[in-house]
Amino acid sequence: MQLDKIRGPQTDQLFEAILQLENVEECYEFFDDLCTISEIQSLAQRLEVAKMLHLKKTYDTIQLETGASTATISRIRRCVDYGSGGYNKIIERLNANEEEK
Structure with a gap:
């Protein structure tokens, strides 16, 4: 595992x-x-990429809006699709919180 x-x-x-x-x-x-500022920004970027993948955004759109490389986007795509489910769980909770506001 x-x-x-x-x-x-x-x-x-x-x-x-x-x-x-x-x-x-x-x-x-x-x-x-x-963390360093760069580490925090990298973590925040990864979450934003995962959210955009969840919304079915294209790699080009994600790269343009986040500045993430296609390698980073691909790695996050694998995690979203085949990982432990952490991204999807958090994105669902964030979306639910947004709906409540």
């Missing part, structure tokens, strides 16, 4: 820490300390 490659005590601790964050402002504070 793919998850076994990343599973471990340090990763568990990281994810438990993330689950302790109470709001977006706390996320900004924690991730500002944890």
